[in-house]
Amino acid sequence: xxxxxxxxxxxxxxxxxxxxxxxxxxxxxxxxxxxxxxxxxxxxxxxxxxxxxxxxxxxxxxxxxxxxxxxxxxxxxxxxxxxxxxxxxxxxxxxxxxxxxxxxxxxxxxxxxxxxxxxxxxxxxxxxxxxxxxxxxxxxxxxxxxxxxxxxxxxxxxxxxxxxxxxxxxxxxxxxxxxxxxxxxxxxxxxxxxxxxxxxxxxxxxxxxxxxx
Amino acid sequence: xxxxxxxxxxxxxxxxxxxxxxxxxxxxxxxxxxxxxxxxxxxxxxxxxxxxxxxxxxxxxxxxxxxxxxxxxxxxxxxxxxxxxxxxxxxxxxxxxxxxxxxxxxxxxxxxxxxxxxxxxxxxxxxxxxxxxxxxxxxxxxxxxxxxxxxxxxxxxxxxxxxxxxxxxxxxxxxxxxxxxxxxxxxxxxxxxxxxxxxxxxxxxxxxxxxxx
Ligand SMILES: [Zn+2]
Ligand SMILES: [Zn+2]
Numbered sequence: 001x002x003x004x005x006x007x008x009x010x011x012x013x014x015x016x017x018x019x020x021x022x023x024x025x026x027x028x029x030x031x032x033x034x035x036x037x038x039x040x041x042x043x044x045x046x047x048x049x050x051x052x053x054x055x056x057x058x059x060x061x062x063x064x065x066x067x068x069x070x071x072x073x074x075x076x077x078x079x080x081x082x083x084x085x086x087x088x089x090x091x092x093x094x095x096x097x098x099x100x101x102x103x104x105x106x107x108x109x110x111x112x113x114x115x116x117x118x119x120x121x122x123x124x125x126x127x128x129x130x131x132x133x134x135x136x137x138x139x140x141x142x143x144x145x146x147x148x149x150x151x152x153x154x155x156x157x158x159x160x161x162x163x164x165x166x167x168x169x170x171x172x173x174x175x176x177x178x179x180x181x182x183x184x185x186x187x188x189x190x191x192x193x194x195x196x197x198x199x200x201x202x203x204x205x206x207x208x209x210x211x212x213x
Numbered sequence: 214x215x216x217x218x219x220x221x222x223x224x225x226x227x228x229x230x231x232x233x234x235x236x237x238x239x240x241x242x243x244x245x246x247x248x249x250x251x252x253x254x255x256x257x258x259x260x261x262x263x264x265x266x267x268x269x270x271x272x273x274x275x276x277x278x279x280x281x282x283x284x285x286x287x288x289x290x291x292x293x294x295x296x297x298x299x300x301x302x303x304x305x306x307x308x309x310x311x312x313x314x315x316x317x318x319x320x321x322x323x324x325x326x327x328x329x330x331x332x333x334x335x336x337x338x339x340x341x342x343x344x345x346x347x348x349x350x351x352x353x354x355x356x357x358x359x360x361x362x363x364x365x366x367x368x369x370x371x372x373x374x375x376x377x378x379x380x381x382x383x384x385x386x387x388x389x390x391x392x393x394x395x396x397x398x399x400x401x402x403x404x405x406x407x408x409x410x411x412x413x414x415x416x417x418x419x420x421x422x423x424x425x426x
Pocket of ligand 2: 286288
């Protein structure tokens with residue numbers, strides 16, 4: 001992202017008064033992850049030139065999504081139905097559960113279309129430094145889910161980081177007594193790489209070449 | 214902007230059904246200038262995790278701005294009042310009119326704080342190739358405004374492109390009979406550069422060093 005001097009504190013001498021609808025729109029657009037203040041200003045201007053096409057439909061979609069979308073009680077995915085559309089899909093292999101760090105990883109795997117089973121979103125990875133312990137993640141519900149007897153294999157699709165590996169080892173230990181095979185993504189995941197920026201082919205290859213954790 | 218393979222037609226195999234609120238939000242966020250489809254997806258996910266902070270206030274700001282904001286009948290600026298806050302400001306030099314291609318240039322000059330007069334937004338530049346003639350721009354209203362007698366100097370702050378130069382010459386010719394000095398931005402505007410990406414200091418220097426058109 002290019003450096004934007006107007007992002008520096010005090011660098012901006014803005015003649016637009018506070019409580020101005022234009023300025024408020026810029027401030028709120030700038031909160032969108034991926035848009036800086038300068039991009040937000042340009043976006044606001046483009047939008048104001050085409051309010052019918054760019055502003056009102058987005059406003060309605062934001063309201064509709066905020067109203068309808070929430071976490072799936074089974075897997076933790078974010079969707080407009082609960083259970084989510086993945087958990088409700090009768091064509092999915094219900095015995096195959098792919099464990100991911102976050103919803104963005106679930107969405108990335110779904111875009112690749114490589115996983116035919118269900119998911120379980122942990123909501124993070126274990127981190128001694130970050131003060132994230134097992135009770136901060138959706139680990140007890142995963143153990144419960146596996147203990148219920150419907151799960152035939154748990155695939156750990158965690159990031160290739162120290163935290164991801166630590167979490168994988170911890171989960172493999174916790175699940176061992178249940179005698180369900182636990183595998184993990186293997187080749188193709190680069191070190192330190194986040195799953196949700198990988199291309200679909202790499203994700204599919206890593207999934208096919210999974211091995212015991 | 215990084216290349217996003219999912220922007221290619223047909224590259225995406227999206228299991229999310231049509232009319233899904235999440236998918237609709239992604240599609241509409243992707244229309245925001247500066248956000249690609251992949252960024253829109255990440256933005257949607259972040260927003261869905263914090264709807265109270267990121268979604269509902271933006272929705273309200275979009276509605277408020279779409280309702281309140283429109284073009285200023287005097288200068289063409291986009292603002293919540295008509296005439297706009299610049300045209301209504303009693304401290305501005307009303308005899309000094311700065312002619313710009315678009316509202317983004319007006320906003321850039323305002324951020325720099327270098328111009329103490331008023332503005333006139335042309336809404337484009339003349340382009341034989343693009344089929345843009347004088348009647349497609351706000352040129353007649355500018356001539357009228359200058360002919361009314363209140364204007365003492367017209368500053369042409371047009372882009373340093375062939376179209377900008379052509380438009381500047383045309384305007385100087387049209388305004389000559391009215392015997393009002395017409396100047397243009399001079400040093401500091403790089404060739405081919407758009408005004409609204411220049412830093413404030415460059416804009417201020419170009420404005421101070423303006424010379425007869
Ligand atoms: Zn689910
Ligand atoms: Zn105005």
